Amino acid sequence: MISYRAPVAAGAVLLALLLPGCAPTDEPDSAATPSGSASTSACAPADLSTKTAGTLTIGTDKPAYSPWFVDDDPSNGKGFESAVAYAVADELGYDRTAVKWVTATFNSVIQPGVKPYDLDINQFSITPEREKAVDFSSGYYDVTQAVVTVKGSKAAGVKTLAGLAGLKIGAQVGTTSYKAITDVIKPTAGPKVFDDNDKAKLALANGQIDALVVDLPTGLYLAAADLKNGVLVGQLPATTSGTIEQFGIVLEKGSSLTSCVSQAVDALRGNGTLKTLETTWLTEAAGAPLLK
Amino acid sequence: MTSDRPGDVPGQVELHDIENQAEPGWTPSARQRERDAYRRGRTLRSVLIAVASTAVVGGGLVAGLVSSPGWDRTRDTFFNWDVAVDAFPEVLAGFWINVKIFLISGACVLVFGLLLAVLRTLRGPVFWPLRALAVGYIDLFRGLPLILTLLLVGFGVPGLRLQGVPTDPVVLGCVALVLTYSAYVAEVFRAGIESVHPSQRAAARSLGLSGPQTLRYVVLPQAVRRVVPPLLNDLVALTKDSGLISILGAAIDAVRAAQIITAQTFNFTPYVVAGVLFLLLTIPLTRLTDYVSRRYGYLPAGGHL
Amino acid sequence: MSESALLRVAGLRKVYGKSVVLHDLDLEVAEHDVVVLIGASGSGKSTLLRCIDLLETVDDGVIELRGEEITDPRVDADAVRARMGIVFQAFNLFPHLSVLDNITLAPRKVHGVGREQAEQRALEMLARVGLRERASAHPDELSGGQQQRVAIARSLVNDPVLMLFDEVTSALDPELVGEVLAMLRDLKTEGMTMLVATHEMGFARQVADEVCFLDDGRVLERGSPEQVLGEPQQERTRLFLRRIIEAGRL
Numbered sequence: 128m129i130s131y132r133a134p135v136a137a138g139a140v141l142l143a144l145l146l147p148g149c150a151p152t153d154e155p156d157s158a159a160t161p162s163g164s165a166s167t168s169a170c171a172p173a174d175l176s177t178k179t180a181g182t183l184t185i186g187t188d189k190p191a192y193s194p195w196f197v198d199d200d201p202s203n204g205k206g207f208e209s210a211v212a213y214a215v216a217d218e219l220g221y222d223r224t225a226v227k228w229v230t231a232t233f234n235s236v237i238q239p240g241v242k243p244y245d246l247d248i249n250q251f252s253i254t255p256e257r258e259k260a261v262d263f264s265s266g267y268y269d270v271t272q273a274v275v276t277v278k279g280s281k282a283a284g285v286k287t288l289a290g291l292a293g294l295k296i297g298a299q300v301g302t303t304s305y306k307a308i309t310d311v312i313k314p315t316a317g318p319k320v321f322d323d324n325d326k327a328k329l330a331l332a333n334g335q336i337d338a339l340v341v342d343l344p345t346g347l348y349l350a351a352a353d354l355k356n357g358v359l360v361g362q363l364p365a366t367t368s369g370t371i372e373q374f375g376i377v378l379e380k381g382s383s384l385t386s387c388v389s390q391a392v393d394a395l396r397g398n399g400t401l402k403t404l405e406t407t408w409l410t411e412a413a414g415a416p417l418l419k
Numbered sequence: 420m421t422s423d424r425p426g427d428v429p430g431q432v433e434l435h436d437i438e439n440q441a442e443p444g445w446t447p448s449a450r451q452r453e454r455d456a457y458r459r460g461r462t463l464r465s466v467l468i469a470v471a472s473t474a475v476v477g478g479g480l481v482a483g484l485v486s487s488p489g490w491d492r493t494r495d496t497f498f499n500w501d502v503a504v505d506a507f508p509e510v511l512a513g514f515w516i517n518v519k520i521f522l523i524s525g526a527c528v529l530v531f532g533l534l535l536a537v538l539r540t541l542r543g544p545v546f547w548p549l550r551a552l553a554v555g556y557i558d559l560f561r562g563l564p565l566i567l568t569l570l571l572v573g574f575g576v577p578g579l580r581l582q583g584v585p586t587d588p589v590v591l592g593c594v595a596l597v598l599t600y601s602a603y604v605a606e607v608f609r610a611g612i613e614s615v616h617p618s619q620r621a622a623a624r625s626l627g628l629s630g631p632q633t634l635r636y637v638v639l640p641q642a643v644r645r646v647v648p649p650l651l652n653d654l655v656a657l658t659k660d661s662g663l664i665s666i667l668g669a670a671i672d673a674v675r676a677a678q679i680i681t682a683q684t685f686n687f688t689p690y691v692v693a694g695v696l697f698l699l700l701t702i703p704l705t706r707l708t709d710y711v712s713r714r715y716g717y718l719p720a721g722g723h724l
Numbered sequence: 725m726s727e728s729a730l731l732r733v734a735g736l737r738k739v740y741g742k743s744v745v746l747h748d749l750d751l752e753v754a755e756h757d758v759v760v761l762i763g764a765s766g767s768g769k770s771t772l773l774r775c776i777d778l779l780e781t782v783d784d785g786v787i788e789l790r791g792e793e794i795t796d797p798r799v800d801a802d803a804v805r806a807r808m809g810i811v812f813q814a815f816n817l818f819p820h821l822s823v824l825d826n827i828t829l830a831p832r833k834v835h836g837v838g839r840e841q842a843e844q845r846a847l848e849m850l851a852r853v854g855l856r857e858r859a860s861a862h863p864d865e866l867s868g869g870q871q872q873r874v875a876i877a878r879s880l881v882n883d884p885v886l887m888l889f890d891e892v893t894s895a896l897d898p899e900l901v902g903e904v905l906a907m908l909r910d911l912k913t914e915g916m917t918m919l920v921a922t923h924e925m926g927f928a929r930q931v932a933d934e935v936c937f938l939d940d941g942r943v944l945e946r947g948s949p950e951q952v953l954g955e956p957q958q959e960r961t962r963l964f965l966r967r968i969i970e971a972g973r974l
Binding site: 618619621622623624625626627628629632636637640641644 | 774777779802803805806807808809810812814816817818819820829830833834835878879882
Binding site: 234237238239256257259260297300301305317318319320321322326327329330332333334335336 | 574577578580586587588665666667668670671675678679682683684685
């Protein structure tokens with residue numbers, strides 16, 4: 128018995144000393160650069176400390192949905208977000224060949240931590256909770272949530288929020304669309320939660336849910352082009368009244384690129400580029416009734 | 420009673436106390452008393468050493484962990500008490516869904532798995548189609564990943580829009596779980612059935628019992644008792660896979676509830692809370708397995724040499 | 725050979741894979757007789773008994789019980805087996821049932837006897853073999869000799885017309901052999917027809933009406949115990965008996 132104890136004890140002590148080394152080290156305390164504030168640092172490729180020098184690495188999900196991207200290929204520049212991404216890159220001084228795309232799943236983007244990309248663009252709404260974990264650029268698009276269904280579904284003819292309360296409404300987990308269900312529609316059966324919109328669309332087509340909540344442009348696209356006999360039921364009022372939900376570009380918390388990217392977005396808004404891209408890629412939303 | 424001499428292992432039971440019960444009135448000699456005293460002393464010493472060394476090593480590990488850089492943030496992100504308390508009601512509500520699914524599919528799996536095993540072990544050429552069917556079924560559903568079966572059944576079946584076929588994701592999810600786990604459990608039962616010595620069947624038949632009677636009164640009771648440990652093992656696995664039906668957009672189970680809260684707060688404590696709830700279910704189950712196996716499972720061989 | 729044979733075996737042949745275990749075997753057992761089978765292991769004694777009890781299908785030949793051919797595939801084998809009792813070397817009691825349940829299983833499930841009646845009958849049978857107070861014990865709590873007596877009781881409770889014994893004392897400690905053999909003696913005085921495969925020559929001498937020596941799947945020699953055990957005609961019989969004597973079992 129005695130012969131075993133010494134090496135075992137020594138090993139345990141060694142392990143105890145090594146463990147702290149595995150613990151996460153504190154990240155440098157970020158003097159949080161608020162989005163959109165003017166910064167004195169220059170915003171050219173030479174000045175920006177990107178993951179790969181001289182290249183702007185942008186992340187988005189796979190599959191990349193319309194009307195934000197086209198043909199699941201972010202690098203073709205088609206689709207609203209693809210176009211915005213290349214416009215921002217251009218503002219910062221990166222030409223098309225200097226932009227690299229990587230895949231990043233929706234949930235992984237808004238987690239705190241080091242990212243494999245410089246920025247991510249994927250229909251992320253700016254929320255106070257998310258801002259604790261990641262940085263956002265200025266908003267590049269004002270969002271409303273919409274309710275989508277198919278012809279023949281119980282939700283098809285609904286005109287009011289009350290009419291939705293008894294139905295099965297679905298959304299993707301962790302999205303503001305999900306929050307819209309729990310905070311605005313408040314269905315009696317509770318929300319139906321899916322890993323991603325692909326599964327939610329399947330359930331809708333199968334009649335397993337009566338309606339789906341997504342952002343308005345996605346909803347318009349689904350109703351018009353993606354779903355068979357898709358119907359746009361209407362827009363939802365904002366989750367918190369008085370505020371406008373906005374999509375923002377997501378960056379690592381405390382990233383040195385945040386202020387420059389924000390400036391770029393502001394510039395694009397100022398010179399009307401964002402508006403032009405909206406008109407090109409996003410369907411006119413005027414026809415979508417507001418559900419109250 | 421064997422007496423364990425080699426090494427005079429400290430802590431060894433003092434055998435003469437047990438023998439005393441068989442022969443009251445007997446007292447040990449002085450020599451024996453001295454031996455017992457020595458052994459008691461050694462036992463006490465080794466216990467003290469074990470306790471002390473455990474305290475030192477354990478304490479050292481804990482101290483090292485707590486004083487390491489980044490421990491505060493780790494603790495906040497994974498073990499935040501306030502978040503845990505907030506998240507607990509929703510995660511618990513989701514956990515009831517897991518328990519219900521586990522109980523219902525578990526019962527179905529046991530029944531269906533036993534049926535498959537019996538079909539598979541039928542003897543005689545006339546039963547070949549049934550045996551082949553059982554083998555084919557088992558091969559198929561053991562080979563398909565559970566998540567594929569879930570997606571196929573959960574989304575594919577409703578898409579066919581057949582009359583009278585349920586489309587509720589909870590029902591379909593349970594169906595997928597039962598389809599898959601029955602295949603595993605069938606093989607466990609089969610192993611049990613085939614482990615019953617053929618002489619048991621011979622004895623039963625020789626008494627005039629028919630084939631089905633032999634199966635029901637002699638073979639299956641023994642077979643099932645023998646495989647209680649691996650059977651409960653599979654059932655514990657089922658408790659955890661019960662949560663997978665949430666990918667069908669079914670009711671919000673513990674994991675999904677934790678995921679929703681985590682997505683809003685970026686704190687992983689809800690996952691830890693869900694994990695603790697699962698452990699509270701599975702660990703007693705495994706202890707129950709041990710108890711049941713000890714009491715009923717380990718039968719001596721049916722008298723065969 | 726009497727005309728009123730209870731059991732008649734003619735031309736029996738049984739093959740396992742490549743080896744022929746029973747070659748054209750003939751045997752007759754008259755009612756109330758005790759026929760003892762002796763022979764080396766591998767001579768086919770166990771196989772013969774299993775074939776008679778329809779636990780194996782024969783490859784050729786005929787077995788008749790009370791004149792009815794039981795090797796006919798159209799015959800209900802379960803019903804035939806219910807009329808015969810067989811006791812094995814390895815007791816083969818059902819370990820998950822109590823002694824009482826072991827004995828009442830067949831009467832209740834095969835013969836449709838009610839539970840109370842079956843248990844009463846079983847307790848009587850247990851009293852006969854001297855094990856009444858162990859009725860609620862499980863087989864693993866009994867000694868070998870006790871288990872074998874329970875096995876015999878279990879077979880007897882079905883009221884068989886013929887009892888087959890396959891080396892029932894070979895697995896027992898010597899001091900337990902006596903109690904089982906005593907049981908068999910009692911059964912004979914009650915008039916049970918028995919076919920006994922055994923190495924116990926003393927028993928054969930005292931109890932058997934006829935002794936058959938099996939060799940290589942055939943009955944090589946048959947006759948009264950005095951004839952076969954005392955003055956064997958065949959050389960192989962003599963060889964076998966000499967070995968037995970040397971082993972101290974005669």
